[in-house]
Amino acid sequence: MTTLLEIDALTVEFSGVTAVSDVTLRIAAGETVALVGGSGAGKSTVARAIAGLVSPAAGTIRxxxxxxxxxSRRRRRQLRRGMHLVFQDSYAALPPTMRVADIVAEPMVIHRQGDSASRRAAAVAALESVRLTPTATYLDRFAHELSGGQRQRVAFARALVTRPRLLLADEPASGLDASLRLEIVDLMTELAQTQGLAVLHITHDLALAARSCSTIVVMQDGREVESGPTADVLNAPAHDYTAALVAAASG
Structure with a gap:
């Protein structure tokens, strides 16, 4: 598999305080990697550094x-068109005054891709790819008219409409009930496999990570404490913090 994202010794600081220190990971096309840890572990900060929303203090992102x-700044903008960040709170992330078709097509407008007809066609195709069907019944709805699971599918469609190579999914199933969480995670896995996407799945839920990810990277207090194949990490954790997470999930 072709490696799409390489992070080496990533460090992020805010006002002199280290939020993330020395994180390293790799994600290949078609692969889903879980970034796991509790609240405040630095998982979302890693995703935001990749997406360019915060600047690293040290380390490299390829x-x-x-x-x-x-x-160059121009080249970074071009490269980052190939990645998309899916936020945890789909309700807050989706513009409340826009209809679904326009929400999904908005990234194409931002990147000046296509005309109105081709953008609408791309939005329909993206919604179909996330199985929000029959698509025609959703195109003119507003976000508040959708369920939580439907909103998250719209968020994924919006992420996919420009055909990115990398998805950064920040707790995409948070706030959903158990069956919807599984549906969203399974959808993410399917997209990775069928579209050759590299997916970074940020989650505190080890069960979801085990279901969808080939590799797990565990973070605690801004540091990477363990990483490896999912089965190895979960069945024989090498770090006390990972063992505690596994025990809590099993209990």
Whole structure:
């Protein structure tokens, strides 16, 4: 598999306080990697550093073989068109005054891709790819008219409409009931496999990570404490914190 994202010794600081320190991970096309840890572990900060929403203090981020920190501003913008961050709170992330078709097509407008007809067609195709069907019944709805699971599917469709190579999914199943959580995670796995996406699944839920991810990276207090194949990490954790997470999930 082709490695799409490479992170080495990533460190992020806020006002001199270290939020993330020395995180390293790899994600290949078609692979889903879980970034696991409790609240405040630094998981979301890692995703935001990849997406360019915060600046690293040290370390390197390579996407499709190019180091983002060494690229020009214009080139970084071009490279980051190939990635999309799906936020935890789909209700807050979706514009309340826009209809679903326009919400999904908005990234194409931002990147000046296509005309109105081609953007609407792409939005329909993206909604079909996340199995929000019959699609025609959703195109003119507003976010508040959708269920939590439907909103999260719209968020994924919006992420996919520009055909990215990397999805950064920040607790995408949070706030949903058990059956919907499984549906969203299974959808993410399907998208990775069928569209060749690299997916970073940020979660505190080890059961969801085990269901969807080939590799787990465990973080505690901003640091990576353990990583490896999912089965190895969960069945024989090497770090006390990982063992505690596994015990809590089993209990």
């Amino acid at each position: 996407f499709e073989g190019e180091e983002l920190g060494a690229a």
